[in-house]
Amino acid sequence: MDIEKRVSPDLPVEPVESRVNYLNAQYGIKSWLLTRDHKRIALLYLGSVSLFFMLGGIYAMMIRLELLTPQGDLVQSQTYNKLFTHHGVLMVFFFLIPSIPTVLGNFLVPLMIGAKDLAFPRINLLSWYIYTLGGIFTLWAMINGGVDTGWTFYTPFSTTFSNTYVIATGLGIFINGFSSILTGLNFIVTIHTMRAPGMTWFRLPLFIWAHYATSLIMILGTPVIAITILLVALERAAHIGIFDPALGGDPILFQHLFWFYSHPAVYIMILPAMGVVSELIANFSRKNIFGYSFVAFSSIAIAVFGFLVWGHHMFASGQSMYAGMIFSFLSFAVAIPSAIKVFNWTATLYQGSISYDTPMLYGLGFIGLFLIGGMTGLFLAALGLDVHVTDTYFVVAHFHYVMVGGTLMGYLGGLHYWWPKISGRMYPEGWGRFAVLVIFVGFNLTFLPQFVAGYLGMPRRYHAYAPEFQIYNVMSSAGASILGMGLLIPLVYLVWSMRYGRVASANPWHLPGLEWRTASPPPTENFYVTPVVTWEAYEFAPPEEMQVVGKLEPGDAGDNPIEVAP
Amino acid sequence: MSEHIVSKKIYFLIFGALMVGTILTVMAAFVDLDYVFTGANTVVALTIAVIKATLVVLYFMHVRYSTRLTWVIVVAGFFWLAILFALVMTDYMSRSSGQYNLGSG
Amino acid sequence: MAAQVESHGETHGAHGAHSALQHHFDNMEQQREAGSIGMWVFLVTEIMFFGGLFMAYLLYRYKYPMGFAVGSNHLAWKLGGFNTIVLIVSSLTMALAVYYAQVGVRKLQIVFLVATMILGATFLGVKAVEYHEKYVDHLIPVRGMFHYEGTLPHGVTQEQVQMFYWIYFAMTGLHALHMIIGLGILSFLVYFAWRGRYSPEYHAPVEISGLYWHFVDIVWIFLFPLLYLLGRHLGEH
């Protein structure tokens, strides 16, 4: 609020175009499609990821519309099954897993560590093409008839019984997997080899730690889902009994292989968001993070231990009870690093200087919603209780709390936070705060009732349901329309602000991070002079001491935060 | 750090060891070692394979002369594979009849 | 774009301006290290990729030990063994190609790269012969095509043998695919080596491709005993 007041209205607003930056360095379609600049690739990803999010959202709205009434009268059951499958596949594989890493990560990892680009710019571009190809493949399958297996592709239904486009969709996901692997590989190598002088591991922003941990999961887990999907395709095509009990195969093996990736994948989704939130909380309270090394290492711990708990999706599936016990124990263990993060974020606020800008509101929203989502994860990890609630709406509510309330909030928060850096323009603050409120209310109205419906016994993936659950579903559908509207707002104003937003200074929030020490938007090389880092992470200093290293002339407008407000 | 050039002699030595390993593998495979314990043949075969693979990794792939990071990466790869094997097999090997799973025999 | 790279720290200087240096790296050393770590990380993903199949192998072998032994004993272990030797020799030639790139003997470097390619092609040729034999013997694990004709010992069913064979084909097929990709990479290397691109200062591509080639060799080192030899001690069935 106070930031806005400090804008002196008569200050001439310098047009962005006057400074050479990554956006105006080159023009034309070709300069985008063949770019090797990580920042442009991030924008390519932003476009495609948003597209898939909207598609997934439209499917979600159709689901909610159908579930308004218990009878299942809007669409046929076969169609409904395709709706939630498409929704799940698009949201998980084509939106949430790539979202933060490929958009914000791509843009910011080099900036934050003081590098000129990722280690392998060409591979970075390649990963976008692979992603797009996988997406087109999947969309093609969906348009041609779709899939009805659920995003989990359980055998033997997917291999033998479903007569929809399983192979085509599977190949789409398979291809997409390589894009994920390449992104992870690029991040790991970049973080290891390309840090600016003085940027030691413990001076890295927590966003980088989170992305490092995420990349570990991407490279270690994704190949397994790739081979698993390949086996499903092979089994469907040749019918040789890999997962078919009729031929000596074991359908549970599929579940092991699938969840070996897909559980860690949920941490691919949440870890980058946790990284974003660490940035938001520290920076908007203008303090260093409480317990830096605990927050940093908890990311690594989540990534590593996250690989040991996949069997908690299989408590009622015919897995051995003893294996179930081990997996349950480890699931509780892996919750501790998340708890550590939550407590440290809270403690960071203590004696801070907290501002209520939109990104911070998303950050605070994240903590609250992730808390509920995470705690309900504990319900599911409790063996005897999971038997009752598994495959009910309780699970649906749990994962929407962590994925939408958690990751989506983190993603939107990050997008707002770095929007001035990405676009060189400010988003409208008032609309931003309003949208947070609408999204928060809509979200809770959508998914809180689902916990109740789930505990009462409403199974998931149900096209028609028992009438006594209707009240909760009506609430949920109502909430979903509010949520949809809420999400529409940022969509509109972010696009609007790219052209009409107020010009942003290099450092609109007055923060010490490296990414704020170059121009907004940054030049193609990020920094004209390779920065030498002499400060700790989140080490706040008076504005005149904060050196700006990524500008053309020393007197560039917008460098001095006191003269030029955002 | 600059790269280390491994001498030709070492390459040929390793090559020799690999050939010997291969021959040993084949020879061991035809001897019935089940009297030692069931599956002894497999254990022998895998031990030789692991030794051979280690030699390739250390010398042909220069890990012996590489940074700690490379070591960590290599070890991590196999460690994660072990996680997959261990936890999946925990499930299958601890399934017993008479309880929840009445899986066959 | 910034052709003139502002280097940092003490590391810059000597090889700052090598023509192969990409603009976003500070120096050749950093570029080389990035490439090498990148390849290692990639190999880890390969381990996990093959890992899924090894998992299936482990589980089904645990379930059907005898079925696997029967299936395995029907493989041509002599051809497999020959291929093992071929691959080990190719690993040696690859290592030598890297060596001559490091010391800068272009001719020998090309000779050994080509030798590696010939050995790789030999491997694939033998593999093709083996696949053909399996085809003739109705051992292609596709529904309706598979039939093991030998006598089955107690407790072994057609399905179990088929289970072995799909794993055999999946694993060796994936391995062969990697060999083919490797041959593709090698032909690029030969081309650039012939053009004189590699020198003692800059030969990272040769080195990195070498890592890949050795990895494929390692996979085979495991596949050979696990697939061809697992039931030999039980005698022929």
Next chain:
Amino acid sequence: MPEQASTFASRVDALYLYLCGLTIFFTLLIVSVLIFFVVKYRKRAPFEIPRPIAGSIKLETLWSVIPFLIAMSIFVWGANLYFTMYRMPKEPASAMEIFVVGKQWMWKVQHSTGQREINELHVPVGSKIKLTMTTEDVIHSFYVPAFRTKADVVPGRYTSIWFEATKPGRYHLFCAEYCGTNHSGMGGWVEVMTQTDFDNWLSGNANQMSPVAAGQQLFTTTLGCATCHNADGTGGRGPALTGLFGKTVQLEGGVTVTADEGYIRESILNPQAQVVAGFQPIMPTFKGQLSEEQILQLIAYIKSLSPGQTSGTQVTTPARSNNPQAGAATPEGQGAKSLDSQRSNPLNSTAPRPPQSGSSNNTAAPNSRGNQNRQ
């Protein structure tokens, strides 16, 4: 809170409430601290630089250890409950066994006294019921919210759960594992009745053969098992079956297995896979000739030859007298035939299967099961 109608219900709900309490506690704790800090330490001047606080090992330890201990309390509680729910009660003889077969998209139930039901399950209040379940096609999940229990049924395997209903009433039965087009329609009702009502219901539906009787008929007449195993199961060219169930069996090749449901099923479908020591592998396979229900009937019959081990048939109800062997006059599987939609099965061959059967028909052979040397 859904209706509590089994002995598990209140125990699951107690754990649930404990967790709800924890969730509310932590949410209130964090959210109120959050709001307090956010308000108290809001920015007062533009470029404030608050005093940096590095952290505190003491606090970190505190908020790692306490949540860990809490988490462990949930773990122990949950695991304990899990074992209660999924491990069969100690005295199997006291449980009444009911067979359940899932199939796209219906639940087929057969009582040990012969009554068949579809998408309905009638059980008496207050006695332990053991369900032995399998499926003909894909994975389904048997779920009764009021009982707080569910379990996936997996093709080629038997899954057992048990429960004890505590309150008469009509409760939802759902299929909880996604199984295709009509997944949401694959459900029905569980009718919990008082013992007298249940007995009446049994006698009102008593004109059906019990699984044991049906199994016996399959055994002696229809399939001709008796030729080798002898009509009373005492054995002949094939091993004796009396007293077999639950025993350890010595197989050809030195392996031993426990003769449980899975073993018997395996021996019927894949006789070559597990040959009993000292016998010739002469038994033909019955793969493709039997429905899942018929296999369950055979198992029931073979179990009944081991009196100590049998479960279902031991339950004495008045209805049993109304359900005499005379019922055997009805043709075999009268129920089985009419309920089973007579899947045509291309795999009704004898082992080893010739290299044909090229039909890649999706629904082919859901009845034939692979063998499993180990579980």
